[in-house]
Amino acid sequence: MEAQDTGVREREIHAEQNHLDAVYRRLAEKIHDAEFLMADAGRRAQVGTPGALAERDAQVFRAGVHLNRLNSEFEDFLFGRIDLLDGKDGERGPDGAYTSVEPAEGAVRPDMTADIAETLHIGRLGVLDADYAPLVIDWRAPAAAPFYRATPVAPGRVVRRRVIRSRGRRVLGVEDDLLRPELTARLAGAELPVVGDGALMAALGRARGHTMRDIVASIQAEQDEVIRAPAASVTEVEGGPGTGKTAVALHRAAYLLYQDRRRYAGGILVVSPTPLLVSYTEGVLPSLGEEGQVAIRALGSLVDGAEAAAYDPMDVARIKGSSRMAKVLRRAARGTLEQAGGAGAGLRVVVFGARVELDAEELRAVRTAALGGTAPVNLLRPRARKLLLDALWEKAGGPVRHPPGSDPELAAEARQAFDDDVSEEDAFQEFLAAWWPELTPRLVLAALRDERRLGRWARRVLQPREVRRLARSLSRLDAAGQGPLSVHDVALLDELQQVLGAPARPRKREVDPLDQLTGLAELTTAADRDPTRRATRAERAGEDRRDYAHVIVDEAQDLTPMQWRMVGRRGRQATWTVVGDPAQSSWSDQEDAAEARREALGTRPRRRFELTVNYRNPSEIAELASRVLALAMPGTQPPKAVRSTGLVPRFAVVGGPADSRGRPGGLGDAVRREAELLLDEVEGTVGVVVPMAARERAGRWLAGLGDRVVALGSLEAKGLEYDATLVVTPAEIADESPAGLRVLYVALTRATQRLTILSGERDLPDGDGVPDLLRE
Ligand SMILES: Nc1ncnc2c1ncn2[C@@H]1O[C@H](COP(=O)(O)OP(=O)(O)OP(=O)(O)O)[C@@H](O)[C@H]1O
DSSP states (O other), rough: HHHHHHHHHHHHHHHHHHHHHHHHHHHHHHHHHHHHHHHHHHHHTTTTTTHHHHHHHHHHHHHHHHHHHHHOOTEEEEEEEEEOOOOOOOOTTSSSSOOOOBEEEOOOOSSEEEEEEEEEEEESSOOEEEEEOOOETTTTSGGGHHHHOOOOSSTTTTEEEEEEEETTTEEEEEEEESOOOOOOOEETTOOOOOOOOOOHHHHHHHHHOSSOOTTTTTHHHHHHHTSSOOSSSSEEEETTTSSHHHHHHHHHHHHHHTTTHHTTTTEEEESSSSSHHHHHTTTHHHHOEEEEHHHHEEEESSTTTTTOOOOOOHHHHHHHHHHHHHHHEEEEHHHHHHOTTEEEEEEEEEETTTEEOOHHHHHHHHHHHHHHHHOOOOHHHHHHHHHHHHHHHHHHHHHHOOOOTSOOHHHHHHHHHHHHHHOOOHHHHHHHHHHSSOOOOHHHHTTTOHHHHHHHTTTSSSOHHHHHHHHHHTTSSSSTTTTTOOOOHHHHHHHHHHTEEEEEEEOSSSOOOHHHHHGGOOOOHHHHHOGGGHHHHHHHTTTTHHHOOOEEEGGGGGOHHHHHHHHHTTTTTTTTEEEEOOGGOOOSSSSHHHHHHHHTTTOOOOEEEEEEESSSSOHHHHHHHHHHHHHHSSTOOOEEOOOOOOOOOEEESSSSSSOOOOOBBOHHHHHHHHHHHHHHHOOOHHHHHHEEGGGHHHHHTTTOOTTEEEEEEEGGOOOOEEEEEEEHHHHHHHSSSSTTHHHHHHHHHHHEEEEEEEGGGGOOOOTTOOOOGGGG
């Protein structure tokens, strides 16, 4: 029986290999065509007329896009197949997918036999044969939707769904799901064979590396609905840890680009909480065939020229993230201007040989008048200049010499001559530059270091204790605002940029007019495709850009109100996808954040989705984590884990074996020992999650253990996953902030295979080493 099974499997692999060979033959032809187009374009360039040049550029563009797509080395280029009954074209769903296609009448005979009428292969890109018949259907095409959506309960026309596993050009295996097991289906006269099961399980059990993999071959129905949801408004997705929210968000970016490339040439911004999650996820998109238009940015890198990865202590973060800061910053911007030099000595100019002066008091009045209204202060400079000239004109007796009723033309001429004369004077220009300097966000941020001044600007908004903490935190910056920024400082800079209205800066890179015509950003060089340079590409895609066509927010539950304001500014005209899990929120002032989120997303209609299955954690780990969930968010339902490994989490306690001098081991020794054990047990990565306060030390404890092991502060673990996780001193993680239990829940849900909990004294471990917080 087994030998027979093997025979069927071999035959089926062989059949898929034949198909894949045909696909590669066709791809080779297309690469050849594209290369020919490129060469031909080169020849056209020599003709040199404007028409020929424009045509050449367009041709190079098209050929370049083609070559770029085709040349990319895709592991498992082809990954799926569906065998369908004859059917009528049903209605398309709102997302363009044929979900409701049913078999045609008579497709299933009364004796429950049926013939396969159509076979579709699904891959990362669509490939047509020379007669325009599809050899491979792009996974994002409507026709591919049944591959993801069909279930035994609602199979539609799908009889068999096959996942094809290949490497390079070789098919390695096939796994089938039979969706209509009640039928005896025939394909070309022979009974439809079914091989194995569990493509999803195989994918989930694989060792994790340092970058995320795509899930195109095994997207599940509830995920597919999110990926293909129409982008007309705001798509909100909630789901517990490991339900694929990040994966789904990234695949959605690829889907939207496919579906409406022109519209999203305006750019898709993916906002990620940490740089670690950015580097974990940014490899996923190119392997889906998308390049260029998607910028994945961490919250600390959303503002050009600011790059922050450091975290403030929680109490400082709460101040900086609070929406109350918007008011403080508005006052600070104006206040900083008022502090600006120049006014003390007054303004003295010589006009037409006579001295005209404005004293400090008069200047203050001019400044107050100029600052009336809400316009950004940097943009008020021309107005301030005009008001200064008015005041000087008055002081010089201009209105007396040209009273109302006198010759208006003569008066205007005199005034113009006066203004020109004053404006040309060095003394006036120097005064204006010092008295109404162009403020930069960093300069104003630095002004907040002065506790007394900050106290004034924050009156009745922040408490004195908060003022002290904030001023002290910013004392890391110098007077020009240079110095190390924290992640939360970046949102303050962005707010200030808005309040100040930074005048338009020259663009760093001139846009080629053809870029705008064709969206040439797609065309990448070999250097761009080099994975080691992806970060640069992602940065470049977001460079100088403040308004995107679509904004995807990952881990949305963690954005502070100030961060929502910052992100909101980047998608004023955009459609949105917002994914998150309230149970994993490390932000404690949820009401404030919810309000800011509502404001950022505006009144656009919302579509809500929920993801319910945990694909990351085995049930043994998920069950343990759910005990903390019950404490953190009583009543919240954890997602269902789809697999179990039989490996129960391990509980260890600090104070293990004595060292060579007989001293009991400390925390560092215990961490190292447990990390080593996990490294032996798994093939892939080990994440060691420690309280933020131990973050620096943890790196030293693990020194020399190799790059499979990573030390993480509890707040940095967000969104990441490892084959094995060591969670160090859970009680301390839980006590670090008001949201500490939720942060601990995040830490406990990172492992795909093994989990060790290391308890210290504060954890009150029982005889089995189980800490207080994790006991049933
Ligand atoms: N349909 C699927 N097929 C195979 N693997 C999947 C599928 N869906 C999710 N996964 C895998 O499950 C893991 C968790 O996915 P992901 O990180 O997107 O979850 P998440 O909801 O963002 O989790 P968290 O809230 O903890 O950040 C990833 O390894 C992902 O590749």
